[in-house]
Amino acid sequence: MTTDDTVTNTEQLEKQQSPKKKLKLKKVKDQVIVITGATSGIGLVTARMAAEKGAKVVAAARNEDALQELVDEVKKKGHEAIYVKADVGKEEDVNRIAETAISSFGRFDTWVNNAAVSVFGHAMDVTTEDMKRVFDTNFWGPVYGTRAAVKHFTSRGGPGALINVGSLFGDRGTVIQSTYASAKFALHGWTESIRMELEKEQVPVSVTLIHPGRIDTPYNEHARSYLDKQPAHYRSMIYPPEAAAEAILFAAEHPKRDMYIGSQAKAIAMLGALFPRLTDRLMEKIMYYSQHAERPSKPREKSALYHAGYGMHDRGTNKGWLRSRSYYAKTTKRPAVTAAVAVGLACVWAAVKRTK
Structure with a gap:
């Protein structure tokens, strides 16, 4: 072995053993942000919020009329935005x-894989064709988006953020939405795996998984239903899409591994991991009656599974405990503050115990 070989090997070893430098992401106002599923629910609110913060927005969805309306709305307010009509289940559309984005703005800095669709029905009733279509959008769409984003971030040599929108049902299975849950499980696994690979290779990409709880969006109205009654978040705690949008844009600026939208999402994930059989029983008891409204279900052909649904609606027709925000998501933005509060409460509790 030559001296040059020894030096090269030593440098490589030092690089492998050195701690990964914390990525420094741009402020949202200085970013170009790609958002899929941008004409409805979380995607729509995120696009509007990003534009208000000064970001250049690249909105993607299947509904071209809604995309045009969104871009016109953003431009009238003095912000920059373009749209791309695309079906994320097709790799060529995602590319x-x-x-x-690159031809229009020269780059993009954050890619948000948000587009999703669901099927409500008993697992043995849902056709395999419908199952595959859900996976095309909910799993393969983010895979295609990840590949496109990482390729761009790697080739340009600068840091970027990849944000995948998962679900509480990606951490814990559920009845009635078995296909949706399975696709989100797959997305969660993909996100963790690609994160580790990129980190091992020290590729400058921040990978964040968003874990929304039940969010008040039209997602249920767009779903294909095998039920007699209309799918809906019902008789449950429901968070506003703004809570998810805030978390997404926070992750665009600050490298975060996971962000849970609502203590509901975190609690179900923890409960399922610690007490799986108890969680089975609870889900069996709660999820049958809390996933539909008391009105007839729309015909299957009117769903957005195979074609674009209606756009420009950020809220759904859900009924329950509608929260105005997610305090849990807000506190996890500042873990040091959260830890300090926890320590303070523990000290107070200990002091109280001593006085008794």
Whole structure:
């Protein structure tokens, strides 16, 4: 072995053993942000919020009329935005989103894989064709988006953020939405795996998984239903889409591994991991009656599974305990503050115990 070989090997070893430098992401106001599923629910609120903060927005969805309306709305307020009509279940469409962002703005800094669709029905009733279509959107769409984003971030040599929107049902299975839960489980596994690979190779990409609880969006109205009654979040705690949008844009600026939208999402994940059989029983008891409203279900052909649904609605027709925000998501933005509060409460509790 030559001296040059020894030096090269030593440098490589030092690089492997050195701690990964914390990524420094741009402020949202200085970013170009790609958002899929941008014409409804979380995606729509995120696009509007990002534009208000000064970001250049690349909105992608299947509904071209809604996309045009969104871009016109954003531009009238003095912000920059473009749209790409795309079906994220098709890799060529996803690549076209990336190409359009680069040709229009020269780059993109954050890619948000948000587009999703669901099927409500008993597992043995749902056709395998419908199951595959859900996976096309909810799993393969984020896979295609991840590949396009990482390729761009790697080639340009600068840091970027990849944000995948998962679900509380990606941490814990459920009845009635078995296909949706399975696709989100797959997305969670993909996100963790690609994060580790990129980190091992020290690729400058921040990978965040968003874990929304039940969010008040039209997602249930867009779903294909095998039920007699209309899918809906019902008789449960429901969070506003703004809570998820805030978490997404926080992750665009600050590298975060996971962000849970609502203590509901975190509690179900923890309960399922610690007490799986108890959680089975609870889900069996709660999820049958809390996933539909007391009105007839829409015909299957009117769902958004195979074609674009109606756009420009950020809220759904859900009924329950509608929260105005997620305090849990807000506190996890500042873990040091959260830890300090926890320590303070523990000290107070200990002091109280001593006086008794």
